[in-house]
Amino acid sequence: MNAISARALQRFDEFVELPAEERERRLAELAATEPDLHAALCALLRADAEAGVLDRSPVQILAEHRDRAAAPASSPTPAPDLRVGARLGPWRIDREIGRGGMGTVYEAHRDDGQYQQRVALKCVRAELDSPQLIAAMREERNLLARLDHAGIAALVDGGVDENGRPWFALRYVEGEPIDAWCDRHRLDVAARVDLLLQVCDAVVYAHAQGVLHRDLKPSNVLVAGDGRAQLLDFGISAQIGPLREALPPAMSALTPQYAAPEARGHGAQGPATDLYALGVLGYRLLSGQWPTPLHGLRDLLPTADSGEPMPMEQSLEGAPDAAAHARGAADAATLARRLRGDLSAILLKAVATRPQDRYASVAEFADELRRWRQGRPVRVRPGSGLSRARKWLRRNPTATGLSAALILALAAGLGAAWWQHRQALREAAAGEQVGRLFASTLGTATLSGLGSTRFSSRALLERTERELRALPLADQPALRAHALATLARGYIQIGDYLRAAKLASEASRISDRAGDRDEDGFIAATRLSALNYQGRHNEALALARARLDALAASDAPNARNAGVAIGLERA
Numbered sequence: 113m114n115a116i117s118a119r120a121l122q123r124f125d126e127f128v129e130l131p132a133e134e135r136e137r138r139l140a141e142l143a144a145t146e147p148d149l150h151a152a153l154c155a156l157l158r159a160d161a162e163a164g165v166l167d168r169s170p171v172q173i174l175a176e177h178r179d180r181a182a183a184p185a186s187s188p189t190p191a192p193d194l195r196v197g198a199r200l201g202p203w204r205i206d207r208e209i210g211r212g213g214m215g216t217v218y219e220a221h222r223d224d225g226q227y228q229q230r231v232a233l234k235c236v237r238a239e240l241d242s243p244q245l246i247a248a249m250r251e252e253r254n255l256l257a258r259l260d261h262a263g264i265a266a267l268v269d270g271g272v273d274e275n276g277r278p279w280f281a282l283r284y285v286e287g288e289p290i291d292a293w294c295d296r297h298r299l300d301v302a303a304r305v306d307l308l309l310q311v312c313d314a315v316v317y318a319h320a321q322g323v324l325h326r327d328l329k330p331s332n333v334l335v336a337g338d339g340r341a342q343l344l345d346f347g348i349s350a351q352i353g354p355l356r357e358a359l360p361p362a363m364s365a366l367t368p369q370y371a372a373p374e375a376r377g378h379g380a381q382g383p384a385t386d387l388y389a390l391g392v393l394g395y396r397l398l399s400g401q402w403p404t405p406l407h408g409l410r411d412l413l414p415t416a417d418s419g420e421p422m423p424m425e426q427s428l429e430g431a432p433d434a435a436a437h438a439r440g441a442a443d444a445a446t447l448a449r450r451l452r453g454d455l456s457a458i459l460l461k462a463v464a465t466r467p468q469d470r471y472a473s474v475a476e477f478a479d480e481l482r483r484w485r486q487g488r489p490v491r492v493r494p495g496s497g498l499s500r501a502r503k504w505l506r507r508n509p510t511a512t513g514l515s516a517a518l519i520l521a522l523a524a525g526l527g528a529a530w531w532q533h534r535q536a537l538r539e540a541a542a543g544e545q546v547g548r549l550f551a552s553t554l555g556t557a558t559l560s561g562l563g564s565t566r567f568s569s570r571a572l573l574e575r576t577e578r579e580l581r582a583l584p585l586a587d588q589p590a591l592r593a594h595a596l597a598t599l600a601r602g603y604i605q606i607g608d609y610l611r612a613a614k615l616a617s618e619a620s621r622i623s624d625r626a627g628d629r630d631e632d633g634f635i636a637a638t639r640l641s642a643l644n645y646q647g648r649h650n651e652a653l654a655l656a657r658a659r660l661d662a663l664a665a666s667d668a669p670n671a672r673n674a675g676v677a678i679g680l681e682r683a
Contacts, residue, residue, distance in 0.1 A: 116377075120152035127153060144242040148366070148379075195235065199223055200279050201271045203233055211237070215249060219284065231268050231281035232344075246277055252346055253280045255323050263314030264343045285342045287334035291396055294335075300440040301450055304397045305481055310341040312390060312478035318343075319383050319474060326381055328389035329370045330396065369402065373465055384467035387474050391462030399451060400435030401427035403463040421463045425452040454484050457493040546595050549579055573602050577615075589626035593619040597638040604645055613642040633659070633678050640681035656682035 127135055135157075143150040195205050195218065204223035208216060209232065220233040236245050256267040270280035287293070290311070294304050311333055318325060325332075325346055332345045366375055372388035374380040395403050403421035425448035428435075433443045441447035458480045464470045471477040483490045577599055585592040600615035616639035623635050630636055636659045643652035659678050 116148050116152050119149055120156055123149070123153055124156050127157060144244055200233065200235070200273055201269060201281075202226070203231060203269070203281055205233060215245075220281065229268075230284040232265070232284050233279060233281045235273070235279045236277045249278045249280075253278060256280070256282070256346055258321050258323060259318060259346075261314055261317040263310055263341060264318065282344075285334045285336060285344065287336040287342060289330040290333040290335050290341060290393075291330040294397055295438045298438055298440060301398055301447075301455070302485065304439070305455070305485055307335065307339075307341055308390070308394050308397055309478055309481055309485070311343060311393070312474055312481070314341070314343040315386055315390065316473075316475045316478060318346075319386070324381060324383065325386050325389075326375075327367055327370075328386055328393060329367050330393065333393070372467070374467060380467075382467070383473060384470055387470055387477055388463055388467075390474060390477065391459055391470075394459045394462065395424060395427070398439070398455070398459070399424040399428055399431075399447065400438070401431060403427070403460075420465055421460060423452075423456045423460050425449070425456055454490045454493050458484060458490060461492050543591055546580065546583065546585075546591060549576065549583070550595075550598070570606060570608070573599060573606065576602075589622050593623040593626070593635055596622070597635045600638050600642060604641060609642060609645040613639075613646055616642045637678055637681050640678065644681060653682060 127138065130138065139150060139154065142153070193208055193216075195216075196207060198205055200220070202222055202224035203220040205218045205220045207219050209219050210217040215234045216237050218233045218235070220231050222229045222231075234249075236249050253267070253270050257270075260266060265282045265285055268281045268283055270278065272278050288296075290307060294307065299307070311328075315325060315328070323346070325343070327345060328343075332343065334342050334344060336342060368376060370389040370392045372380075372385040375385045375388075392403055395401055401424065404419055428444045428448040428451075431444045436442065436444045436447040439447055441450060458477070462470055462477050471480070480490050480492060580592075580595055580599065585595075596615050596619040600612040600619065603609075603612035603615065616635070619635050620639050623630050636655070640652050640656055643649075643655070656678055660682070
């Protein structure tokens with residue numbers, strides 16, 4: 113049992129014995145000074161007045177209490193509000209738009225002919241007029257005058273009415289509560305976090321000016337048509353630090369579901385209580401659930417404790433899928449997976465039961481949300497090196513792509529170098545094999561031509577050709593072409609010009625298919641020589657001219673020598 117409940121029980125014996133008129137007078141005084149105690153004491157007095165209360169279970173009592181709260185009031189129609197249609201300062205009151213614990217808020221318009229403007233005009237509730245409320249209203253006006261932020265409804269005007277009661281006018285916000293706006297637009301989790309960050313920025317500003325809000329909840333955060341969140345109703349706000357006498361702590365008409373445990377229990381207030389309320393607001397926006405389960409005792413004892421908060425994904429266990437659908441998820445399980453991890457840990461820390469276990473400030477909480485939004489590691493859940501690397505890759509796709517391209521290019525370069533090295537080794541091995549073959553069969557013949565010794569043995573040339581074709585030279589076309597051209601020159605020496613021409617043509621085709629430019633002109637000169645020996649001079653001349661034209665445009669180091677060899681054959 114908390115302090116408010118204990119005090120209500122202590123005062124119960126005193127109030128229950130009072131005459132009806134005296135009790136009502138005393139309760140009215142208590143409502144003006146200690147609304148929390150008044151609510152708890154009234155609940156006890158109502159329960160005592162019910163016949164047979166001891167014969168019914170607490171569940172029945174709570175159910176009946178909720179039914180009465182939900183049922184239409186049977187009291188007479190209240191008298192019309194005399195302020196509607198009246199004028200305060202330059203403002204004409206049009207209609208009532210809200211009623212809180214201390215004041216009534218009206219929509220009003222400028223009525224002095226100077227310019228057109230709509231405002232939200234707040235006055236002390238006539239039926240609760242008291243020195244404490246008047247002082248609290250002045251305090252709220254003074255605090256609002258210190259705030260100038262795009263996310264906070266700004267103070268426009270203020271004054272006192274003919275009875276000396278203060279009023280003030282705020283910028284009118286055309287919008288709807290943040291939770292309803294998010295659901296109507298079916299915003300996903302990321303967009304809801306962006307809106308929550310707007311609210312955090314406004315609260316951070318207020319705290320920097322030394323002002324607490326103390327009643328953060330969806331109805332006090334409206335979202336305008338342009339999607340910007342506006343923070344309203346600093347009606348129970350207070351200065352950070354020692355409070356002024358005009359605003360006693362008992363005036364805090366807290367909303368129990370959004371109030372921190374220390375505020376519900378003994379009225380403690382500070383930046384940590386606003387942070388807690390923001391955390392609860394985050395739960396409602398992102399999961400549609402409460403950090404701690406709500407139970408019926410909240411109706412009779414608003415300060416009742418519900419236990420330790422649980423992660424958002426756990427609060428969704430057994431929840432209907434409607435909340436998930438409003439957040440773009442297929443079902444509650446899918447939404448739980450999206451919230452699990454960093455985001456759940458951030459919100460859980462914000463609603464920690466003990467103030468010292470929460471973030472040090474709303475600014476730190478907002479920074480964590482921005483880190484999550486940007487895909488950066490969060491401080492409450494740093495994660496492993498691998499998870500941090502994955503987050504870095506996700507939030508730097510361009511750098512990741514460039515790095516990947518660089519790695520691929522490097523790998524390709526290394527692969528090409530390795531392939532070229534292997535190719536050079538294979539060429540060297542193949543060249544050595546061909547060299548050994550020619551040395552063992554033709555003796556002084558080389559790959560660049562035959563020596564001075566004439567060979568008359570056709571059998572020797574045919575044996576060399578057979579062994580050459582048996583060598584594995586499929587991946588060495590340039591070497592194979594040069595070897596065939598060398599054999600062609602051997603056949604020319606023994607006078608077999610037809611065989612020489614066939615081998616030279618084969619060597620030329622192999623060289624062309626392989627893209628070999630025949631930079632030394634050896635293959636082309638061999639083919640020209642075979643054509644000349646056959647008397648096919650016109651064909652040889654056309655081939656020589658084409659080859660010389662190609663060499664003239666080449667910058668190869670052997671182009672000049674190749675031109676000389678082909679020029680001799682042309683001559």
